[in-house]
Amino acid sequence: MGISERKEREKTEMKELIRAAALKMFLEDGYAKTSIRKIADAIEYSPGTIYLYYKDKDELLYEVQGLAYGKLLDAFKAEANSDDPLKRLIQMGKTYVSFGLENPELYDLMFIIRAPTNVDEESHKDNGDKTFQYLLDCLEECINKKLLRITDLQLGALQIWSMVHGLVSLNLRCRLKVMAIEQQELKVILSHAIENYIASVTL
Amino acid sequence: MGISERKEREKTEMKELIRAAALKMFLEDGYAKTSIRKIADAIEYSPGTIYLYYKDKDELLYEVQGLAYGKLLDAFKAEANSDDPLKRLIQMGKTYVSFGLENPELYDLMFIIRAPTNVDEESHKDNGDKTFQYLLDCLEECINKKLLRITDLQLGALQIWSMVHGLVSLNLRCRLKVMAIEQQELKVILSHAIENYIASVTL
DNA sequence: CAAATGTACTGAATGGTGTTCAGTTTTTGA
């Protein structure tokens, strides 16, 4: 029966249409400033229709988060691919920070926005896992080859991620005003911060 | 002329009444979920009245941010006061993280919430400066006494702050799900992360 | 003291938000 297959296809096409519009608007204006009404306007459907395909605005957020984690993983694969795991680790740090500063609204909904409480647990977290795994693999290789002062994989990953997330999020939220950093120096200083940190944990 | 003085006093009392109600509700329910209407209800005035004392909700945020930075500074003075600057630095890190985890809504409005664009620049940032200075002083002493691998005060402060902010904010935003950390282990792991980090930059 | 001025406050109105659901339109299958 071909009809139910077409129905299925149309359903996923509609979901895709909504997701694409949402992604575009989230990127341009941010999650908070993008309303369901505006998305509906953009795709020329009524607001109610969106709720036939997504339970609520949060579900749309998860959908886009998945895409975003994938984008970050792609960036890692493209820019952090040195054979030397130590170099790769530094590349990852710089890629992460650049990604955050160049895609502020995306970074926001990936890591800063309040994660809704009605978490579906098992769904949507696949891409995030894969991206995190890329860090774990790199770090594990560094540890195995005894290149770092770090011995615990979990603890090391937590430290590295916290450092780069801290750098990006304090910047995006303008909390470094207190340090009076010139905007043009910013990327240089952040680069130094990452290199400096990795250097200090290198044996 | 005593009347204008009384007027003045009444005005500051009213501002204080509003600020106190706002602080209480921000702490309990968070900034986003606290509406001007609810604050007005709590102090038994109409919503419009609040706008006679504060330009908008953002100004109320700045007011409470100032208080919060003061609270953090107090915590530093109480818990991070060792004569050994290195010990003091570790104490500061732990105090910062505890403060964040124990006062999630407060931490949120201090460091995570989107800082409104219409920043008044010169006002309200005093308390933040003082608190940051406490870190700078400690770190400078460490550098002067050649206790650390860190040589640049700015860069070092940026690194340390980013690390602890990263730890706290990833936790508050539930982004460490991917690491599957048990809730009871959390504080221990965070403690280790801080000690580990400071140890790795210690000469 | 009475009238005029000034100040404090109100609360309805404006234009937004996410979400729901009765009702309409379109598509399907017999």
Add this chain to the structure above:
DNA sequence: TCAAAAACTGAACACCATTCAGTACATTTG
């Protein structure tokens, strides 16, 4: 062709920050 099912609509609900004409009270002036 026609009833049932599916898709879609848009007004309605309960919120939100903010504004402002109008009211009530306090103070100053004649």
